[in-house]
Amino acid sequence: MRKLLLLILLLFSHSIFSQILSGKVISIKDGDTVVVLDSLKQSTTLRLAEIDCPEKKQPFGNRAKQFTSSQIYLATINYVVTDMDRYGRAIAMIYYGDDNKYLSAELVRNGMAWHYKKYSNSKELAELEISAREKKIGLWSDPNPIMPSEWRTVRRKK
Template identity: 65%
Template sequence: MKKFYSLLIFLFIINITYSQTTLTAKVVGIKDGDTVVVLDSLNNQITLRLAEVDTPEKSQPFGTKAKQFTSDQIYLKTIKYVVTDTDRYGRSIAMVYYDEDSKYLSAEIIKAGMGWHYKRYSSSKELATFEDNARKNKIGLWVDNNPIEPHLFRK
């Protein structure tokens, strides 16, 4: 039983360490506004779901524009990312940084009105403010009087 608890503690420490490690990769694909494919240093393709943001589905208004925005920001660039979790599809949820680490992709998407601050999974006051500003100024998808959040659209 002691070995079992030791193993659990070891796995917990590995998980915490991994989730806080900054990794580097090249963006080789954009699936949609909040999902990208990267190539790591071992030439493994990894799908990353962006943390703290939810963008319109491809078939929703602004879905194509959100995908294009993400592509314009990071496609074929080397990025840094921190894995924060794994979603139910096995994708790594990650905070993605680019342009010499000065830009946080999820924040840029929200500021540009190309997505929602995913409040269900994030309590960031800064991201909430960016969304409020985009709404007030009718930037991006906020030109629509009643944009439908992707998780509601999928139902």
């Protein structure tokens, strides 16, 4: 019985994570976290998959938020939930615009995010980050950019 229940839960969660969903972006919390409203008027917080943007108080944190806002605020987006994080947010791949741009890639391309290699093995994102670093775009113009995960650790110790 326990194995059957586990199998049902696994199949159910897989079906949720592979669906293409859509919603209107009603809030930009920061560069890599947005809130969408679906057709049933339910709001969901989405954390962008595969990347990590600077924190709000970090250099380029506000610019990353502004970039995300300029791309998708009040737009209807498509997204695929890939996981849930420890804060209960859906981790999602967000696509937008007529040409179906991948928001995480656009943030990395424009130097507004790190490719989060701990959670992603995307060759495209790795190459986009290398290119942005070489061109010193966005956060890569800083002589010593600090990954948000490291920055949060240092802030906690203070």
